Amino acid sequence: MITRRTRQQRNRGLILGENSVVANQQQQSQDDGTMTGDALIPKKQQEKKTARNKDSPSLTTQALLFVSPTTITATCNTTSSSSSSSPNFIFQGVTYNTYQDMVKAKRAFNQKVLEKSGLLEASANFRKDLPREGTHRQRLPPPSQRGLVSSTSNAKRKNKGNDPTTTIRRKSSRIAGIESDGMFIEEERIGGKVIIGGMTQHKKETGEEDGGNDVSGLYSNNAHVAFMKEENEMKFYNNRVNDGSDLSVKDAVELTGSKWVQETSVGRAEMFMSKLSKEEIVLENNVESECYHNGNDDDDDDDDDDEPAFSQFVQHLSMDAQECVAKVVPERIYSVAFHPCSHKLIATAGDKKGYLGLWDVDATCTESNGGSNGDMDGVYLFKPHSGAINSLEWNKSGSKLLSQSYDGTIRLMDVQKQIFLDAFAAYDDSVEFKGKIGYGMDEGNKYYTQFACYDHRNEDCIFLSTSLGGVVHLDLRSKANVTWNLVLSDKKINSLSLHPDGYTLATAGLDCTVNLWDVRNFTGAKSGSKPKKPYAHLKSAKSINSAFFSPSGKNLLTTTMANTLDIINDAHLQKGLVTSPTHRIRHDNNTGRWLSTFMAQWHPTLTQEELFIVGSMARPRRMEFFNGDGDLIRGVDGEALTTVVSRCCFHPSTDRLVALGGNSSGRLTIAR
Numbered sequence: 001m002i003t004r005r006t007r008q009q010r011n012r013g014l015i016l017g018e019n020s021v022v023a024n025q026q027q028q029s030q031d032d033g034t035m036t037g038d039a040l041i042p043k044k045q046q047e048k049k050t051a052r053n054k055d056s057p058s059l060t061t062q063a064l065l066f067v068s069p070t071t072i073t074a075t076c077n078t079t080s081s082s083s084s085s086s087p088n089f090i091f092q093g094v095t096y097n098t099y100q101d102m103v104k105a106k107r108a109f110n111q112k113v114l115e116k117s118g119l120l121e122a123s124a125n126f127r128k129d130l131p132r133e134g135t136h137r138q139r140l141p142p143p144s145q146r147g148l149v150s151s152t153s154n155a156k157r158k159n160k161g162n163d164p165t166t167t168i169r170r171k172s173s174r175i176a177g178i179e180s181d182g183m184f185i186e187e188e189r190i191g192g193k194v195i196i197g198g199m200t201q202h203k204k205e206t207g208e209e210d211g212g213n214d215v216s217g218l219y220s221n222n223a224h225v226a227f228m229k230e231e232n233e234m235k236f237y238n239n240r241v242n243d244g245s246d247l248s249v250k251d252a253v254e255l256t257g258s259k260w261v262q263e264t265s266v267g268r269a270e271m272f273m274s275k276l277s278k279e280e281i282v283l284e285n286n287v288e289s290e291c292y293h294n295g296n297d298d299d300d301d302d303d304d305d306d307e308p309a310f311s312q313f314v315q316h317l318s319m320d321a322q323e324c325v326a327k328v329v330p331e332r333i334y335s336v337a338f339h340p341c342s343h344k345l346i347a348t349a350g351d352k353k354g355y356l357g358l359w360d361v362d363a364t365c366t367e368s369n370g371g372s373n374g375d376m377d378g379v380y381l382f383k384p385h386s387g388a389i390n391s392l393e394w395n396k397s398g399s400k401l402l403s404q405s406y407d408g409t410i411r412l413m414d415v416q417k418q419i420f421l422d423a424f425a426a427y428d429d430s431v432e433f434k435g436k437i438g439y440g441m442d443e444g445n446k447y448y449t450q451f452a453c454y455d456h457r458n459e460d461c462i463f464l465s466t467s468l469g470g471v472v473h474l475d476l477r478s479k480a481n482v483t484w485n486l487v488l489s490d491k492k493i494n495s496l497s498l499h500p501d502g503y504t505l506a507t508a509g510l511d512c513t514v515n516l517w518d519v520r521n522f523t524g525a526k527s528g529s530k531p532k533k534p535y536a537h538l539k540s541a542k543s544i545n546s547a548f549f550s551p552s553g554k555n556l557l558t559t560t561m562a563n564t565l566d567i568i569n570d571a572h573l574q575k576g577l578v579t580s581p582t583h584r585i586r587h588d589n590n591t592g593r594w595l596s597t598f599m600a601q602w603h604p605t606l607t608q609e610e611l612f613i614v615g616s617m618a619r620p621r622r623m624e625f626f627n628g629d630g631d632l633i634r635g636v637d638g639e640a641l642t643t644v645v646s647r648c649c650f651h652p653s654t655d656r657l658v659a660l661g662g663n664s665s666g667r668l669t670i671a672r
Contacts, residue, residue: 147326147379150259240386247420252382269380277416313657314625317671319638324670328357333662337392338651349662350389356382384411384420391452395459404452437480457502465493484522487530495546500553504572508547514538538578546599552607559600583630588617595664596646603650613648641669
């Protein structure tokens with residue numbers, strides 16, 4: 001009959017067979033003249049202990065010190081005798097008195113193995129073959145070292161090499177003996193908010209419960225509170241940079257914060273704006289730098305009467321020179337634009353935190369700038385907004401830069417007046433904002449301005465789209481007013497584009513539809529109303545990032561999250577549902593949450609030979625150039641382009657082909 005033994009019976013050895021085994025082991029130990037602790041352990045536990053020791057040797061007898069790549073082991077043996085001295089260290093059968101001696105022997109052995117394998121010789125030959133400084137193809141410095149540099153980084157470089165005793169070593173509060181306040185982050189939420197635990201106890205201990213800024217009502221019984229950054233600082237409407245007044249250059253520079261403001265930042269920015277307004281920015285001695293050429297030196301022999309083939313210029317584009325990349329803004333780039341100046345390259349970028357960066361590209365190619373541009377490589381940083389700058393556009397003369405932000409504002413940077421004009425700002429229906437141009441437009445926390453562009457019929461007018469499907473036309477002449485404010489979609493509108501005919505407006509967004517409207521029907525419509533259906537529309541399987549008419553108006557280009565680039569010929573002449581595009585290009589547009597979305601852009605001035613550019617997820621990283629028929633001309637890559645460029649654009653000049661791309665680390669890359 002088989003009986004089940006309990007764990008208690010097994011451990012205590014109450015079973016007759018186990019007691020017999022114990023007695024036999026004790027007798028055998030006495031005969032040997034020794035008594036071990038294992039003799040008192042039941043048989044089952046001995047078997048388990050033996051199996052365990054086979055997998056991991058006992059640390060009381062052997063200690064594993066090192067395992068080399070060649071599976072060589074060194075052990076430290078200790079004797080069970082109480083009279084033994086220091087342990088002996090054994091490596092490859094040789095006993096060493098100290099651990100340091102054994103380590104030296106192991107390193108010498110590893111050195112011989114490396115020499116025998118030939119790795120050391122191969123490494124030396126590889127370093128010898130690397131190009132040295134001064135050669136044509138030298139390794140690029142890290143991108144973060146060019147362009148925008150924080151003032152704290154400059155301070156570190158200046159203090160490098162000073163007396164180390166003056167440097168305060170960082171020490172944690174635990175090591176410093178500072179008692180914890182008991183607070184901790186319990187949960188993270190959308191919008192930069194976090195749930196903090198332990199706040200009530202902290203308030204009681206610090207005596208802040210009855211202070212002037214008492215917010216104890218926000219704390220629950222579980223000591224939780226929704227906490228936002230800079231909660232004690234004064235905030236303007238929708239957390240904007242100011243109360244809606246105009247910003248001077250000095251104000252816009254200082255708003256970037258102490259991290260980016262240097263002693264000469266304001267003076268450099270004012271001087272640059274002054275030169276830009278007077279059109280005094282020229283290359284010294286009228287000599288173009290090496291990085292300014294397209295690489296087509298043989299074009300001088302071509303017939304000047306023939307119109308240049310820009311598709312051929314694409315074959316000569318390069319992004320290998322280190323002068324073609326710089327960090328222009330601190331955060332992810334949401335928008336890019338070129339200044340229309342024909343004799344100087346000035347690139348602009350807006351990022352997700354409201355920073356606006358201007359990059360005098362050719363200042364990085366000249367050595368005569370000295371200290372004036374040496375610190376920032378021709379980069380000038382401003383902060384006219386508090387939210388992501390999703391739209392940037394220069395007017396045709398280059399005197400004003402339109403910037404639109406998610407904070408609900410539009411500003412115009414006037415280079416002649418050196419001021420950031422407050423062109424538009426959305427407000428709720430509070431009495432204090434009555435009389436403002438955007439009074440009553442802010443409909444709540446889901447509302448923000450999404451896209452803005454100039455009305456090319458009159459650059460004193462602006463088109464604006466919102467996150468709730470609204471489209472607004474602003475007239476900034478004399479007394480700024482809203483021409484019309486209509487709801488054209490139930491969801492966010494990502495882009496607006498006015499056809500060269502002056503009355504066909506294309507809208508596209510999250511409703512997965514490109515709609516074509518006749519703006520002549522909007523005049524006199526009631527504000528906030530929804531007009532009749534568009535006269536033509538094109539469906540997509542997923543949301544549409546952008547839809548832009550070409551400069552000639554012949555083609556409409558859309559970028560969709562269905563991984564397509566669609567081209568519709570004569571879209572403005574279509575009626576009703578457009579069943580399919582004229583050309584469809586399969587293109588990976590899934591950029592993910594950490595990259596800005598792709599928005600394919602036309603060359604702004606080419607009408608005979610249409611050309612557009614878009615970023616790419618392919619490796620090596622590249623900018624892709626297509627013609628008006630949807631044919632890929634070339635994917636341009638280079639040493640200066642190491643990451644995905646989500647937002648791209650062309651320089652409007654027709655004398656040469658220059659393209660620009662912005663990535664998610666705030667860097668701009670020039671292709672020319």
